Amino acid sequence: MVNVKKIVSNWTYIFPAMTVLTLILIVPLLFTLWMSFHRMPIGHPPTFTGLSNFVRIFRSPIFYVSLKNTFVYAFPAVAIKAIIGLGVALLLNQKFGGRGILRGLSILPWAIPPFIACVLFWFVYDYRGVGNFILSTLGLKPIHWLGYHYAMPSIILVNIWRGWPFFYLGFLAGLQAIPAELHESAEIDGASSSQRLLFITLPLLKPVFLIVCGLSLMWTMGDFVIPKMMTGGGPVDATLTIPMATYKIAFLMGLNYPLASAYSVSILPIFAILIYFTVKQLE
Amino acid sequence: MQKGYVRKPLLAIFSILLLLWIFIPVYWIIKTSFAPEVEVWSMGIPKNPTLQNFKDIFVVPRGAMAEVAGTYLSISPTIVTPLINTLFVAGIAVGLTMLVSTIAAYNLSRFSYKGKNLISCYILFAYVFPPFILMVPMTIILSNVGMFDKLTGLAVVHLAYTVPFATFMLRGYFLGIPRELEEVAMVDGCSRLQALLKIVLPLAAPGLAAVAIFSFVLSWGDVIFSTVLLNTTENYTLPIHIGFFLWGGEIVDPGRLAATAILAGMMPAVLYLGIQKFVRMGLVAGAVKG
Missing domain, CATH: 1.10.3720.10 (MetI-like)
Incomplete structure (x- = not known):
């Protein structure tokens, strides 16, 4: 009797959260999976079409372009964010005057909502903006930042600018968890500071590194805000990532929900691997 | 002793780089928000700073957006x-x-x-x-x-x-x-x-x-x-x-x-x-x- 009561009370506390998450995550996820195997002409009941949506996208060059763009967008962005984050974390782990202020300011880009970060970079990338001002100061020719050739690196830069503090925060927490005695004893044994960095600090940061990179890789691959606000996936298809392609097919061009579902479902295996790997690290 | 001579300028250089990296885009938007219309695209701090922009966004504007699009657009004009x-x-x-x-x-x-x-x-x-x-x-x-x-x-x-x-x-x-x-x-x-x-x-x-x-x-x-x-x-x-x-x-x-x-x-x-x-x-x- 007591046991039953306990079980019931356990579940009442967790039940609302589970219901909410099931209704707004699992149900839509299953629905999108279901749609990707169907055809839904307007005014007719949906019909099962097997793999035909997938056959269609696997034959379409746009799919491969958007898949390539998703990787070209995410991998360099994550790598550079990790490098900047690590550098700043190492810098602000040193003791010096003004460190506190710098630590506070370093989370500013992360504190700015992504869509505002995009507005900041609208000004940077305008032909009269600060981007071309910096180029001309360095003696270089002004460029079309959001033109076909530069659009992808430009939006990657926006992602880096807004996202690196996440790595910095993770790495700083990791650095602070390394006991000082380790460094002291290594110093007594005659290890130089670069040796200590290479053989003590970096190996001990590895768990944090894996988690932060895993999370960031997923969020960057799934990023919709920056491509949408900066270029809308254009010019032509220069910044068309999978999330942008899903959006365009579903809401702008064809209103083809099943095909759009197939786009997002086709990238799910990659996310599933990343999610599995990251959740395992987090546990 | 010798270490300090290298360390301090290095820390200073990296700190300044960090500040520039964070603040260049932020500075630009702050200065633009205080700039009168003639100065919005100039590099420096506005010579005649104004709060007009902040007032303007709360009242119905002159229709600058409609001009660009050619026709009047039924978009929400104020914030x-x-x-x-x-x-x-x-x-x-x-x-x-x-x-x-x-x-x-x-x-x-x-x-x-x-x-x-x-x-x-x-x-x-x-x-x-x-x-x-x-x-x-x-x-x-x-x-x-x-x-x-x-x-x-x-x-x-x-x-x-x-x-x-x-x-x-x-x-x-x-x-x-x-x-x-x-x-x-x-x-x-x-x-x-x-x-x-x-x-x-x-x-x-x-x-x-x-x-x-x-x-x-x-x-x-x-x-x-x-x-x-x-x-x-x-x-x-x-x-x-x-x-x-x-x-x-x-x-x-x-x-x-x-x-x-x-x-x-x-x-x-x-x-x-x-x-x-x-x-x-x-x-x-x-x-x-x-």
């Missing part, structure tokens, strides 16, 4: 409606999140039972799940239940961002509160719920406030669902409103855009900086070991 809408959505989302996440986090931090690990995994899965996949099915589902183009519908969808995050952060916070306090209260005749409400929650107040702020910022910054779920001008939120300042890749009315962006970005940024300590803690709780 007032989108600002209220965004606040409304974030308010509801935060309220619901706190209600649901507090008890879930309490459950995860205090009870032990079969299947708890599975539930933790489920919530973690929700935390890392990329929300763009929900874009299409959510639109159809909300249309079918009559919540499409409704601010309350949008707020409920925002729980997909906020609930997993808030639950994990609060769980970490509750784990830091000694459970003996509740046990004593429960011996004295409190029920589990009373113990939670009267003992744990007051002790966790700073953590609750921080989690509420995070949820607020997450909801405030949402672009995906506002874009696909809202359809009428009266319902537009700030991200959509701001989008109208860009026509064909060209910035319309830079002064007012900068002022709008500062108003829309300042609230979350200030709130965030105010709870810095928790930003670290949240990350440690969420990303390192919980």
